[in-house]
Amino acid sequence: NxxxxxxxxxxxxxxxxxxxxxxxxxxxxxxxxxxxxxxxxxxxxxxxxxxxxxxxxxxxxxxxxxxxxxxxxxxxxxxxxxxxxxxxxxxxxxxxxxxxxxxxxxxxxxxxxxxxxxxxxxxxxxxxxxxxxxxxxxxxxxxxxxDIASYIEGAKEAVRKTRDKWGFPIDLANLVVSTYDRCKVFVMFAYKDRLYEVADWFRQLWAESLGKNNLGQTPIKALGTTDQHSQLQLYQEGIKDKLIVFLDTISDVDYTIEQAYEPFNYLKGKSIAKIMEIEKQSTIKALDESNVPTAEIFLEKIDEFTLGAFFCSLMITTAKVGEFWKINPFDQPGVELGKKYTKERLQND
Amino acid sequence: NxxxxxxxxxxxxxxxxxxxxxxxxxxxxxxxxxxxxxxxxxxxxxxxxxxxxxxxxxxxxxxxxxxxxxxxxxxxxxxxxxxxxxxxxxxxxxxxxxxxxxxxxxxxxxxxxxxxxxxxxxxxxxxxxxxxxxxxxxxxxxxxxxDIASYIEGAKEAVRKTRDKWGFPIDLANLVVSTYDRCKVFVMFAYKDRLYEVADWFRQLWAESLGKNNLGQTPIKALGTTDQHSQLQLYQEGIKDKLIVFLDTISDVDYTIEQAYEPFNYLKGKSIAKIMEIEKQSTIKALDESNVPTAEIFLEKIDEFTLGAFFCSLMITTAKVGEFWKINPFDQPGVELGKKYTKERLQND
The missing domain is CATH 3.40.50.10490 (Glucose-6-phosphate isomerase like protein; domain 1)
Structure with a gap:
């Protein structure tokens, strides 16, 4: 196939x-x-x-x-x-x-x-x-x-590792379940542009699979560093109902600042990717001190195998959380009513 | 100027x-x-x-x-x-x-x-x-x-109307405050592509202005009809902590379906914009029946005046909610700690 x-x-x-x-x-x-x-x-x-x-x-x-x-x-x-x-x-x-x-x-x-x-x-x-x-x-x-063969291999590897009780899918499920009393919102904080749509994919997986029986956790896609200037005030000092997972990967392109100017001399010799990394770490540290639970997922390569493993891992996490909450993560009964009204209106209009 | x-x-x-x-x-x-x-x-x-x-x-x-x-x-x-x-x-x-x-x-x-x-x-x-x-x-x-002059005129008009206690900025503030016990999440559900970044602008205004003192409301940008297939299951049957505001405007381009096929004959003669409108109304109706509070904002024109009035109106709403919650909506102290750590790390690295 x-x-x-x-x-x-x-x-x-x-x-x-x-x-x-x-x-x-x-x-x-x-x-x-x-x-x-x-x-x-x-x-x-x-x-x-x-x-x-x-x-x-x-x-x-x-x-x-x-x-x-x-x-x-x-x-x-x-x-x-x-x-x-x-x-x-x-x-x-x-x-x-x-x-x-x-x-x-x-x-x-x-x-x-x-x-x-x-x-x-x-x-x-x-x-x-x-x-x-x-x-x-x-x-x-x-x-x-x-290379879609390698992408599928990544998924198979994720399944194998989980069978051996290894790796983050189970850890992440445990974190979600153990913090759920407090954390009704799950922020997937992507720290590279190329990960923002990956966070969007997760957002659907999480919402449709687990949003049932008056349970579930509201998933949010956020983009670092952009949303440090948009959402961080809320995450840091606002309502404390969030679990924040930082999602990051390498940079395959970079630029170094050769000349800086007072009072920003400390930027000299720093690369853009390095500054971005430090921004992320500082944000995590500040959130930790405000007692906001965080975790980090780092994809070590930008390749098909890594992506396949990651997608599959999050599917495993979703299934695990569903098991804990006694929710069937594979159906979506809640969208049927809207579909029914749409069809009726279209037929009668 | x-x-x-x-x-x-x-x-x-x-x-x-x-x-x-x-x-x-x-x-x-x-x-x-x-x-x-x-x-x-x-x-x-x-x-x-x-x-x-x-x-x-x-x-x-x-x-x-x-x-x-x-x-x-x-x-x-x-x-x-x-x-x-x-x-x-x-x-x-x-x-x-x-x-x-x-x-x-x-x-x-x-x-x-x-x-x-x-x-x-x-x-x-x-x-x-x-x-x-x-x-x-x-x-x-x-x-x-x-036409930036007209855009600014729109803002002035919004201020004038609010002084006369007219229009949605005050109504929306009242809705937020009166449902806040239950609704810690504010979904801005944009029902046109061109409104998605407007929802993103709102998301910052809301989070940074009101996310303080362990209060605030988590803003979410959503896109209709897309997110009917991504988030609606959660909104409909999941955790009931959301106020959902539909944001919509006219379509300035449209296509009519001239030929449809059994069992979709009812699509014949319908336009794409019409179908989108019916999807929205059906979604609102289904949410109402699930007891999820909703409201709708419709921008009647795609022009500068309308946008200026809308931006300004939401600023007024934000200030009003801040007044209720005794929050200063104009500062953002919560982002300072992360900035401090960033600077320290950059200086010492």
Whole structure:
């Protein structure tokens, strides 16, 4: 199956890759491309993960001969995604479309079969937010030339290590559960730009998996150092209901300050990445002194294996916390009511 | 002063505008440009509101003859901004630089004077997160040709209406205070892409102004419909600690579905904006039934006046809530400790 995805991705001789999906059908792909970004000036990624017509306009203005649309809906009936697909069908002659959907008989699958589109299967038992290791994310990653075999190896390694009771997934679950009396908010404080969408992926995993039975923990994505100037006042002196997890990785580019000026002479010889690191450590220290619980996750490499291991580890943490709280982390009954009202209104309007 | 900003902005014959600032020195400008975006294919906006060297690299790779750097620091001593400025100075020969800083004797002002840069004053009494009506935001807005006089008129109108006890700023403050026993989290649920950065601007205003004395309310930016597929499960069935405010505006572009397919025939004749609107209303209805308090703010026009009135209204709400909670909404003592540790480490390292 991986071989099939790689060879299909290679056959796509286009510049623009448009992911047409929302929630779990978009987040892992966006996060992976944002984290791994090795320079690809000849390839561009767009994500229709909102139904806003303004965003659709941007995509419809692309050179369509140079564009592929990856339409993703596990249920095959996501209103936002189908609506966009229908508009694209009527605006783009012979749109280049490929589909990822549930391996059962969804509407999207039938539509794809009728139109002779390539279709990849999402296994029925894998929920949207756990689909980071299916074609949903693997196809766009392969399009950008990322090593998806290594990415999957990373996930397998995370599972093996956890079986041996090793590593942070279990520690993190224990920390969450043991501080939950006080900490109803989980801040994923990403300290590199490239990790911000990874934090966003986590935000969905955490909210949809554990937000049930009047329990759950509200996940927040924050960006360091930016949010030191936006949220830190609150984290430090405001309501003390937060567990703050710092997420960081190496810098693969850096600049050193060669000349500084009084009273900032101490900046001379420091690199930008070094200053950023010191800002982070100082923030952690200050939070510790204010008795705000913190933890740190550091990804030692910017590569596919590391990302796969990290995604999988957080899935394990989520399942573990669900076990403690006696919550099923794999369903999302709470979104059904809104969907029902949407359908009724659309039918009667 | 407004005339001076407009004429200076007109004199900038470049394509790239780089805002060099963090927190209050960036958010209003980014939000305004994102909200108002009238198409300007010949002008581009970049914001160095994080110190990540990866972002700096992008900016250093621009055509520097076609770039202006707007360096913003009220205190004139923001480590992140100064570090980036020093690197830009050493990499870019004759960089085109303009400064906004406090009208007292800051380091940045002295540095600007020595280098003969144009300097705009930020009034001493205006804190960073209240600087949306100073050159911090007015200069980039004027660069993109936005009507800053009308934007300021909007703010004045908001103040006048509030004096007459009219409109939503006071209502919203009352709602926050009356639900605070239960609602420690404030979700600003933006239902258009162009409003997401506006929600981010609000997030800083709220956190830094009110996050004190173990009080405050954690602000969250969310994006509809996207986060219906990411956070709604939590909002609907998880921990009931949220006040959710829907923020919306008109669509200035739209597409109608001309052909739909069984079982989605009811989508035929519906427009994308209409579907988005129905999704929002259905979400509000479902949340109401789950007893989650909601409110809605609708901006009737996408223009400068409306944005100015809205920014100013939320500042009034913030001040009102601060009054209730006996919190000074204009300082941010909680970030000083981290800054102290950063400086010590940089000096001793």
């Amino acid at each position: 991986i071989e099939e995805i790689i060879s299909f991705a290679k056959s796509l001789k286009v510049r623009n890759f448009v992911q047409l999906g929302i929630g779990g059908s978009a987040l892992a792909a966006s996060a992976a491309i944002s984290f791994l970004q090795k320079e690809k000036p000849d390839k561009r990624y767009f994500c229709l993960d909102n139904i806003d017509p303004q965003r659709l306009k941007t995509v419809l203005e692309l050179d369509q001969a140079d564009t592929v649309f990856h339409v993703v809906s596990k249920s095959g009936s996501t209103i936002e995604t189908l609506s966009q697909l229908f508009v694209i069908k009527q605006h783009v002659k012979n749109a280049n479309i490929v589909i990822s959907t549930d391996n059962t008989d969804t509407f999207l699958r039938k539509f794809g079969t009728q139109n002779n589109y390539k279709i990849f299967d999402i296994p029925k038992e894998v929920g949207g937010r756990y689909s980071a290791f299916t074609s949903v994310a693997l196809l766009p990653m392969a399009f950008f030339g990322f | 407004i005339e001076e900003i407009i004429s200076f902005a007109k004199s900038l014959k470049v394509r790239n505008f780089v805002q060099l600032g963090i927190g209050g020195s960036a958010l209003a400008a980014s939000a305004a440009i994102s909200f108002l975006q009238k198409e300007k294919p010949d002008k581009r906006y970049f914001c160095l509101d994080n110190i990540d060297p990866q972002r700096l690299k992008t900016v250093l790779e621009l055509d520097q003859a076609d770039t202006v750097f707007h360096v913003v620091s009220k205190s004139g001593s923001t480590i992140e901004t100064l570090s980036q400025l020093f690197v830009i100075k050493q990499h870019v020969k004759n960089a085109n630089i303009v400064i906004s800083t406090d009208n007292t004797d800051t380091f940045l002002r002295k540095f600007g004077t020595q280098n003969n840069y144009k300097i705009f004053d930020i009034p001493k009494e205006v804190g960073g997160r209240y600087s949306a009506f100073t050159s911090v935001a007015l200069l980039p807005m004027a660069f993109f040709g936005f």
